[in-house]
Amino acid sequence: MSETLPATTLDRGALAALRLRLAAPLRARAGEADAPQAPRELLVCAGGACISCHSVAVADALETAVAASRLAGQVRVVRVGCMGLCEAGPLVVVSPDGVYYQKVDGDGARRIVEQHLVGGQVVRELELAAEVPGGERLTGRRVPFFAQQVKIALRNCGVIEPTSLAEYVARDGYLALERVLFELDADAVIDAMKRSGLRGRGGAGFPTGMKWQFVREAPGDEKFIVCNGDEGDPGAFMDRSLLEGDPHSIIEGMAIAGRVVGARQGFVYVRAEYPLAIERLGQALAAARAAGLLGRHILGSGFDFDIEIRIGAGAFVCGEETALLRSIEGKRGTPQPRPPFPAQQGLWGKPTLINNVETWAGVSPIILRGAAWFAAIGTARSKGTKVFALAGAIRNTGLVEVPMGISLRTIVEEIGGGIPGGRAFKAAQSGGPSGGCVPAAAADVPIDYESLQELGSIMGSGGLIILDDRTCMVELARFFVEFLVEESCGKCPPCRIGTRVMLNLLEKITKGEAGPADLDTLESLGRHIQRTSLCGLGQTAPNAVLSTLRHFRTEYDAHVGEGRCPAGQCKALLTYTIAAEPCSGCALCAKACPSGAITGEIKHVHTINQDLCIHCGACLSVCPTDAVQAV
Amino acid sequence: MNARNETVNAERALPARPGEPLDEAAEPTTVELIDAYLRDHPGGGERLIPLLHRAQEHLGYLPFPVIRLIAGRLGLSPVQVFGVVSFYHFFTTVPRGRYQLKVCMGTACFVRHAGAVVEAIHDTIGIGVGEVTADRLFSLEQVRCLGACGLAPAMMINSDVHGHLNRTRVRKLLQGLRAQAKKADAVGADHE
Numbered sequence: 001m002s003e004t005l006p007a008t009t010l011d012r013g014a015l016a017a018l019r020l021r022l023a024a025p026l027r028a029r030a031g032e033a034d035a036p037q038a039p040r041e042l043l044v045c046a047g048g049a050c051i052s053c054h055s056v057a058v059a060d061a062l063e064t065a066v067a068a069s070r071l072a073g074q075v076r077v078v079r080v081g082c083m084g085l086c087e088a089g090p091l092v093v094v095s096p097d098g099v100y101y102q103k104v105d106g107d108g109a110r111r112i113v114e115q116h117l118v119g120g121q122v123v124r125e126l127e128l129a130a131e132v133p134g135g136e137r138l139t140g141r142r143v144p145f146f147a148q149q150v151k152i153a154l155r156n157c158g159v160i161e162p163t164s165l166a167e168y169v170a171r172d173g174y175l176a177l178e179r180v181l182f183e184l185d186a187d188a189v190i191d192a193m194k195r196s197g198l199r200g201r202g203g204a205g206f207p208t209g210m211k212w213q214f215v216r217e218a219p220g221d222e223k224f225i226v227c228n229g230d231e232g233d234p235g236a237f238m239d240r241s242l243l244e245g246d247p248h249s250i251i252e253g254m255a256i257a258g259r260v261v262g263a264r265q266g267f268v269y270v271r272a273e274y275p276l277a278i279e280r281l282g283q284a285l286a287a288a289r290a291a292g293l294l295g296r297h298i299l300g301s302g303f304d305f306d307i308e309i310r311i312g313a314g315a316f317v318c319g320e321e322t323a324l325l326r327s328i329e330g331k332r333g334t335p336q337p338r339p340p341f342p343a344q345q346g347l348w349g350k351p352t353l354i355n356n357v358e359t360w361a362g363v364s365p366i367i368l369r370g371a372a373w374f375a376a377i378g379t380a381r382s383k384g385t386k387v388f389a390l391a392g393a394i395r396n397t398g399l400v401e402v403p404m405g406i407s408l409r410t411i412v413e414e415i416g417g418g419i420p421g422g423r424a425f426k427a428a429q430s431g432g433p434s435g436g437c438v439p440a441a442a443a444d445v446p447i448d449y450e451s452l453q454e455l456g457s458i459m460g461s462g463g464l465i466i467l468d469d470r471t472c473m474v475e476l477a478r479f480f481v482e483f484l485v486e487e488s489c490g491k492c493p494p495c496r497i498g499t500r501v502m503l504n505l506l507e508k509i510t511k512g513e514a515g516p517a518d519l520d521t522l523e524s525l526g527r528h529i530q531r532t533s534l535c536g537l538g539q540t541a542p543n544a545v546l547s548t549l550r551h552f553r554t555e556y557d558a559h560v561g562e563g564r565c566p567a568g569q570c571k572a573l574l575t576y577t578i579a580a581e582p583c584s585g586c587a588l589c590a591k592a593c594p595s596g597a598i599t600g601e602i603k604h605v606h607t608i609n610q611d612l613c614i615h616c617g618a619c620l621s622v623c624p625t626d627a628v629q630a631v
Numbered sequence: 632m633n634a635r636n637e638t639v640n641a642e643r644a645l646p647a648r649p650g651e652p653l654d655e656a657a658e659p660t661t662v663e664l665i666d667a668y669l670r671d672h673p674g675g676g677e678r679l680i681p682l683l684h685r686a687q688e689h690l691g692y693l694p695f696p697v698i699r700l701i702a703g704r705l706g707l708s709p710v711q712v713f714g715v716v717s718f719y720h721f722f723t724t725v726p727r728g729r730y731q732l733k734v735c736m737g738t739a740c741f742v743r744h745a746g747a748v749v750e751a752i753h754d755t756i757g758i759g760v761g762e763v764t765a766d767r768l769f770s771l772e773q774v775r776c777l778g779a780c781g782l783a784p785a786m787m788i789n790s791d792v793h794g795h796l797n798r799t800r801v802r803k804l805l806q807g808l809r810a811q812a813k814k815a816d817a818v819g820a821d822h823e
């Protein structure tokens with residue numbers, strides 16, 4: 001089904017013909033419909049994480065093996081975008097059978113071709129499977145990781161070849177744009193966006209339809225559309241996967257908004273750390289332009305629209321909208337006071353509509369399937385689905401799209417497969433550095449914008465880091481505050497100086513040098529920074545501290561009152577000993593010890609003199625037999 | 632922004648300056664690269680960041696003569712351009728190593744002990760964050776998040792991501808690269 005489009009522009013008839021011809025096999029590929037007659041294909045995940053696990057070589061090995069078999073020329077290898085289950089990468093799917101293979105290497109690739117494709121036998125050892133309570137063995141799309149998801153933004157990720165315009169079109173791509181150009185008037189589109197209840201997925205959750213209306217109503221004959229693909233939160237990779245896995249969905253969403261608000265130029269701001277996203281988006285833009293879906297007089301409608309890529313340069317604060325716009329203008333990315341909002345005065349002082357990547361990806365489905373369909377998913381005030389990047393102490397690291405209102409417990413225990421290594425689920429960190437920690441005790445609360453805020457965290461862009469009992473919450477708060485100290489742009493003093501003072505206090509606590517009064521100072525300082533900072537960075541900077549103080553106060557108290565780190569992470573508070581049993585007497589620890597506290601004869605148990613020990617942890621990290629213990 | 636790193640960088644940059652006199656001109660190929668970009672992309676000051684990306688891609692860093700050249704071409708003062716360069720982490724005014732180590736310090740990597748990766752690198756090649764080895768073979772930086780959380784803890788070496796790191800893997804990786812560079816240099820020398 002390899003499709004190369006003619007170099008000429010496409011008209012509506014050509015788009016319709018393409019959909020008619022390719023839609024059914026692609027639905028089969030996505031597992032949305034049975035189509036036994038659909039062509040056999042091997043889908044290889046070419047998302048960022050799988051590529052790092054050498055999935056490109058796996059795809060090549062599959063092609064070689066197919067070419068050498070009697071199926072030569074009959075089975076195509078398709079390099080698709082992120083399938084989500086990064087932990088099990090590289091992933092290979094035999095379509096339309098829906099058999100998933102995990103951690104495939106060159107040898108596995110040969111076995112899939114010989115045993116499954118040629119021999120007709122599923123390779124059980126490589127098959128993705130999950131045992132569920134009751135002893136049933138679930139495979140393929142029925143494993144809980146996939147079965148619990150509802151894919152709207154990620155509808156094409158892992159299904160289509162990311163830069164294939166034909167495959168995107170066949171998934172009803174650019175159909176919503178056609179409707180907006182030829183059938184719907186702008187107010188009807190805005191009305192649909194409003195009724196859908198879609199809220200911005202970049203963090204703040206502002207109602208998208210309302211923002212579009214502001215920009216539409218803003219006076220001015222030059223306006224801009226911007227896609228925020230800066231994705232600065234550490235632990236977040238939703239936007240990256242969307243840009244890499246389905247770039248046309250972003251382009252289409254932006255073009256629709258351009259028509260509705262009266263803009264002719266768009267910009268996608270992508271961070272420099274995402275070269276693959278930049279490359280694929282660039283290819284998709286070129287293809288759309290060549291097909292006449294961007295540029296002048298789109299599909300004969302008289303509407304002109306084009307998009308340029310702008311590459312970030314590694315500044316977290318540039319995710320903030322006013323800073324991002326300044327960065328596009330070529331300046332230092334310092335935030336500006338709002339109002340004026342970008343909707344009134346944005347790029348070069350002109351009305352500018354800025355939305356997040358995932359927000360843009362949700363636009364076309366809402367127009368095609370209707371506001372009511374979207375609004376039926378989710379909770380009272382948070383509609384639709386949210387993509388989360390699941391990472392940290394969790395079995396199934398990866399990307400998941402779930403309905404708003406799902407519980408944290410379902411995400412962690414069912415989709416995520418639980419905590420590895422028999423450890424206990426302690427908390428989930430959401431919203432990146434601006435967010436906070438939700439304790440395990442609140443795991444049954446339905447997740448939406450409001451509930452997370454009540455718990456002292458935020459939805460943020462969707463990074464969800466799962467923490468087990470070995471994470472020290474004070475140390476985690478220190479990590480985030482240190483991040484923000486480095487990323488504060490320095491423009492306003494509450495953020496520039498306040499975060500620095502918070503960091504000093506947290507360092508004192510993790511070293512066991514703080515007193516109870518320091519906790520009160522930390523808390524009141526945090527509230528002060530929240531109230532007085534210029535932009536969202538400073539206003540949310542204390543969240544990590546305040547939310548951990550709220551839910552894990554006893555852990556702070558243990559550091560301050562007893563000089564003890566309950567999670568056993570704060571080096572300065574630990575007592576190091578050497579256990580006789582595993583110690584092999586290799587003397588590596590004695591060599592590493594900078595204070596000469598460790599003594600012992602070669603091949604005999606070593607000991608640590610607690611009076612000389614400076615708690616640096618060097619012995620712990622060099623010990624090859626795990627004999628050094630820290631409590 | 633990033634005040635600590637900036638001071639470190641500035642201190643490091645200073646001793647390099649004497650070999651890089653302020654009145655020195657940029658290399659002709661760099662001038663041509665910059666002028667070609669400006670010709671192909673008519674516009675104003677919004678071209679600054681794309682231009683800096685270009686120049687750094689070409690040279691590996693942004694020496695002062697290039698900063699001054701770009702400023703002149705865009706009608707900005709060198710201080711304005713330097714202000715932009717120092718604001719963004721991605722831009723550097725000091726050369727980096729042949730192998731650029733970028734240890735991910737995203738939350739997932741942090742939770743899975745990325746700190747030990749930095750320590751292991753230090754123990755193996757003796758450089759800390761923001762530093763370059765004397766032979767300019769390796770340079771070490773921390774980056775925010777590589778989006779490779781499934782592989783945590785991870786680091787990027789030039790454009791390849793290496794995951795599931797521990798002390799031993801780090802040591803082996805770096806020793807492997809050192810051997811590889813030696814071999815490549817020996818082959819190169821043979822050919823000359």
Ligand SMILES: Cc1cc2nc3c(=O)[nH]c(=O)nc-3n(C[C@H](O)[C@H](O)[C@H](O)COP(=O)(O)O)c2cc1C
Nearest residue numbers: 200201202228231232319320321355356359536537
């Ligand atoms: C410090 C800071 C960082 C931000 N980073 C991002 C980001 O990386 N990506 C993003 O889409 N929005 C980010 N935002 C939110 C944007 O300011 C803005 O709300 C968003 O782009 C609007 O799009 P939306 O309505 O579709 O969410 C950030 C905000 C702040 C205060």
